[in-house]
Amino acid sequence: MLEVRGLSKRFGGLQAVCDLSLSMAEGEVLGLIGPNGAGKTTAFNLISGFLVPDSGEIKFRGRSVVGLRPHQICHLGLTRTFQLVRPFPHLSVLENVKVGALARTASVREAAGKARHVLEEVGLLAKVEVHAGELTLAERKRLELARALATEPVLLLLDEVMAGLTATETERIVELIRAINRRGVAILLIEHVMRAVMSLSGRIIVLNYGERIAEGPPAVIANDARVIEAYLGEEYVGATQG
Numbered sequence: 577m578l579e580v581r582g583l584s585k586r587f588g589g590l591q592a593v594c595d596l597s598l599s600m601a602e603g604e605v606l607g608l609i610g611p612n613g614a615g616k617t618t619a620f621n622l623i624s625g626f627l628v629p630d631s632g633e634i635k636f637r638g639r640s641v642v643g644l645r646p647h648q649i650c651h652l653g654l655t656r657t658f659q660l661v662r663p664f665p666h667l668s669v670l671e672n673v674k675v676g677a678l679a680r681t682a683s684v685r686e687a688a689g690k691a692r693h694v695l696e697e698v699g700l701l702a703k704v705e706v707h708a709g710e711l712t713l714a715e716r717k718r719l720e721l722a723r724a725l726a727t728e729p730v731l732l733l734l735d736e737v738m739a740g741l742t743a744t745e746t747e748r749i750v751e752l753i754r755a756i757n758r759r760g761v762a763i764l765l766i767e768h769v770m771r772a773v774m775s776l777s778g779r780i781i782v783l784n785y786g787e788r789i790a791e792g793p794p795a796v797i798a799n800d801a802r803v804i805e806a807y808l809g810e811e812y813v814g815a816t817q818g
C-alpha cells in the first residue's frame with residue numbers, strides 16, 4: 577500500500593531524513609521509533625505532503641504522491657495526525673471534526689453525521705458542544721484522532737498520540753487504535769510509549785539520525801543491540817521487561 581524509496585530531507589546543514597526506505601501492506605500496523613530528533617516527524621511530513629523531499633520516491637497504492645498537496649494525499653486515503661495537536665480552539669468539538677469530514681463530502685449535513693459517528697468511536701460524543709480549547713490533553717488527542725478518522729483514511733499516520741497521557745488513558749487509546757485497525761485501516765505509528773508500540777505493531781522500524789538502523793518484529797527489535805544502544809531509556813527497559 578505504501579512504498580517509500582530513498583527518501584531524504586535536509587534542513588540547512590542537518591540531514592533530518594537520510595535515504596529512508598520502507599513499505600507497508602494493506603491493513604498493517606507499522607511502528608516507527610527512535611530517539612528525539614531522529615527524523616520521525618519529518619518522515620511523516622514528507623509522506624503526508626507537508627514537506628517536499630530533496631530526493632526519493634513515495635508511492636501510495638501504486639501512485640506517486642511526491643509533489644501532491646496534503647489535502648490531495650488525504651483525499652487518496654492517507655491522513656496524518658499532528659504531534660502538537662492544534663484544534664481550532666474557539667470551535668466546538670463537533671465543528672472541528674466536521675472540518676475533517678468535509679474532505680469527503682460537500683454536504684454540511686452529511687459531514688455533521690460523519691463527525692458524530694467518529695466522535696462516538698473515540699468516546700467524545702458527550703463533548704460535541706464543548707469548545708476544543710477547553711478539552712484536557714487526553715481529550716484533545718482523541719479529537720485529533722477523530723478529525724483524522726473523519727477524512728475516512730485507509731492509511732492513518734499517528735504522531736505520538738499517547739504522549740503526555742496517563743497509563744489508563746494510554747491503555748484506552750491503544751484499544752481504540754486496535755479497533756480502528758480491526759476495521760481495516762492500516763496504521764503507521766510514531767510512539768515513545770514502548771509498551772504500546774510493541775503491543776500494537778506487527779513490525780517496527782527504528783530511526784536514528786535520520787537513518788533506518790533496524791527493522792523487524794517487536795520481539796526482535798526489543799533485543800537488538802544497536803537499538804538498545806541508540807534508544808536506551810527507562811520506558812524502553814520497562815517495556816522489554818514487561
Ligand SMILES: Nc1ncnc2c1ncn2[C@@H]1O[C@H](COP(=O)(O)OP(=O)(O)O)[C@@H](O)[C@H]1O
Binds near residue numbers: 590616618619
Ligand atoms: N522545519 C524544520 N527546520 C529545521 N530543522 C528541522 C525542521 N523540522 C525538523 N527539524 C530538525 O530535524 C531533526 C529531526 O526532527 P524530527 O523529524 O522532528 O524528529 P523526531 O520526530 O524523530 O523527534 C531535528 O534535529 C529537528 O530539529
Ligand SMILES: [Mg+2]
Binds near residue numbers: 617618
Ligand atoms: Mg516528532
